Amino acid sequence: MINNLGETEQQLGNYDAALELFQLGRRLSAEIGQRVTEAYLLANMAISAFRRGDHAGSIDSATQAMQLAEELEDRDLQAIMHSAVGHAYAALGELQEAEKRYQASLVLFRELGRATMPPEPIAGLARVALARDDVSGAKAYVTEIVAHLDGGGLIDGTEDPIWIYMTCYHVLAATGVARAAEFLTSAHRLVFERAAEFTEEERASFLTNVPSNRAVVEAWSAQTRSSG
Numbered sequence: 454m455i456n457n458l459g460e461t462e463q464q465l466g467n468y469d470a471a472l473e474l475f476q477l478g479r480r481l482s483a484e485i486g487q488r489v490t491e492a493y494l495l496a497n498m499a500i501s502a503f504r505r506g507d508h509a510g511s512i513d514s515a516t517q518a519m520q521l522a523e524e525l526e527d528r529d530l531q532a533i534m535h536s537a538v539g540h541a542y543a544a545l546g547e548l549q550e551a552e553k554r555y556q557a558s559l560v561l562f563r564e565l566g567r568a569t570m571p572p573e574p575i576a577g578l579a580r581v582a583l584a585r586d587d588v589s590g591a592k593a594y595v596t597e598i599v600a601h602l603d604g605g606g607l608i609d610g611t612e613d614p615i616w617i618y619m620t621c622y623h624v625l626a627a628t629g630v631a632r633a634a635e636f637l638t639s640a641h642r643l644v645f646e647r648a649a650e651f652t653e654e655e656r657a658s659f660l661t662n663v664p665s666n667r668a669v670v671e672a673w674s675a676q677t678r679s680s681g
């Protein structure tokens with residue numbers, strides 16, 4: 454229940470509250486020997502730390518989660534954490550390490566047959582390529598995601614579908630592909646469908662504090678200004 458409450462706060466962008474709950478749950482899990490639960494609480498701690506800008510803290514929690522996942526032979530969680538660590542290293546500008554982590558995540562997801570999950574590490578690889586000014590490489594990765602979506606593939610279950618849509622938007626816009634706006638529209642629609650479920654206060658936090666949601670709002674506003 455503590456983990457569920459933490460996830461609710463995390464989705465709303467209340468990361469300090471989420472981390473406090475996850476840390477409490479992690480301590481309780483360790484006390485009663487619930488190692489699987491502890492591993493997933495550490496994973497959630499890594500995600501919340503990253504989204505609040507604590508990249509070193511995110512790497513620390515994700516590394517601990519991955520160590521437990523390896524001991525428990527939970528390859529799915531290992532794949533998720535490789536991707537999470539990749540995000541943190543990319544944010545720190547350590548692109549070689551980020552690329553290594555995204556590749557490890559992608560290999561594991563494919564070995565596990567998790568068809569909906571590869572777009573997240575692929576999007577990470579696209580962002581690494583774009584950060585290196587390798588626009589053609591970034592486009593090649595995004596083309597793979599677009600083909601997955603065009604073929605009826607889903608991205609349900611990924612940690613941040615909005616981030617995947619926005620990666621497609623940024624890369625396609627950088628390469629002058631007309632379909633770029635399509636992905637911004639999809640991201641905007643999904644964000645505001647979710648926001649409609651919340652109170653006014655919750656909605657403000659959701660749109661402002663969650664990094665990918667904030668990026669959608671800013672990109673949509675910029676597009677509206679330029680077209681107006």
